[in-house]
Amino acid sequence: MKFLHVTRTLLAASVFLASGVILAGAAHADDTIEKFFGNYVGAGNATIADGDRRETRDLDVTVERFKNEGFTLKWITVIRDENGGRTGTDVKRREVEENFIPVEDKENVFVLSPKGGLFQKSELPNPLRGDAVRWAAIEDNAMTVYSLAISASGGSELQVYRRSLTDKGMAISFMRLQDEDVKVRMSGDLVRTK
Template sequence: MRLNHPTTCLNFIIYSFATVLWASLAVNPLHAADIEPFVGSYVGSANVVDANGTETPRDMSVSIQELKNGFNVSWKTTTYKLNGRVKEQAFSIDFQTSDRSDIFSAAMKRNVFGHEVPLDPMQGEPFVWGRIEGQTLTVFSLFIAENGGYELQQYDRTLAEGGLNLSFSRFRNGTKSRSVETFLTKE
C-alpha cells in the first residue's frame, strides 16, 4: 500500500484508529461496572432516625440479581409503629446500562415502542438511577412535589465481609429528614 497520497494516508489513519478503538472496546466494554460481587439476598434490621430524633424499628431485606443488560434490585421494609401497627413496603427496579460508564438508568415502564424507560418526575413519579463506584452500589430516587420542591432518597449498599453495609438518607429541599445505617447479612 502506498501511503504518499494524502487521501490514502487519511484513510489508513482512520482505519487504524477504528481498528484500535474496536479492539479496546471488545476488551474493555464501556460499562465496566460489575454487579456480580453484589448479587445475592441480604437481611437485617435497624432503627430509622427522623430529623426530630425519633427512632422507628424496621426490618429490611434486599435482593440483587444480574440481568442480561443490567441488574435488578428488589427490597422490602417492615416498619413497626409505636401504636402497634405494622407497615410493609416492597419495591423492585430493573436497571439498564447507560451511555455513561458505571451509571445505570431505571427501566420502570414501557414506552409506546415497547422500550423500557424511566418514570416521569414531572408527573409525580420518581426518577431513579443507579451507579457502582468502587465497592458501593448506590440507588437514587428523585421526586418532584406539586409545589416544585423535591425529595431525594439515596441508598448506598457497600460490600462488606458477610454482607452489605446499608446507608439510607432522605433529603427534602436540601435538608436531611431521615437516615438509617445498618449491616445486612448475606443469606
C-alpha cells in the same frame, strides 16, 4: 446552601435522564455488578426528623441479573412498631422491585429501565409530571441508588440508598431529603444468605 446546589444539580441530571437523551446499552458493567448478586437480610435503625423519632427496620435485599448487562434490585422493609415489635397495628411493610440498565458512555452508571410491554410504549419517568427519576452508580464496593422527585409545589425530594459490600454481606445507609431538609436517616447491616 450546599444541599440547594446538590438538589439543583441532581434535578438537572434527572431532567436530562428523563428526556431520553441517554440510551442504555454497553457491556462494561458485567463484572462490576456481579459481585453484588445475592440475597441479604438484616436490620437497621432510622431517625425521623419530625420529633427525633427512632424506628427499627427489618431489611431484606436481593440483587440479581436483569437482561444482559443490567440488574434487578428488590428490597423489603418492615418498620417495626413503637416498641420494636412486629405484631402491632402500626407495623408497616414496603416491598419494591426495580430493574436498572446501563447508561451508554457512562461507566458503572445505570438508569431505571423504562416500563412498557408488548402493546405498550416504553416511557422513561417524567419528573415534571410527578414521576420519580431513579439511577444507580457503582463505585468500588458501593452501589448507590438515587431517586429524585419534584413535588406539586415545585420542591424536591431526594432519596439516597447506599449499599456497600462487607466481609459478611452489606452495610446499608439511607437518607431522604425534602428540599434542603434531612427528613430520615437510616443505617444497618445485612448478612449475605445466598
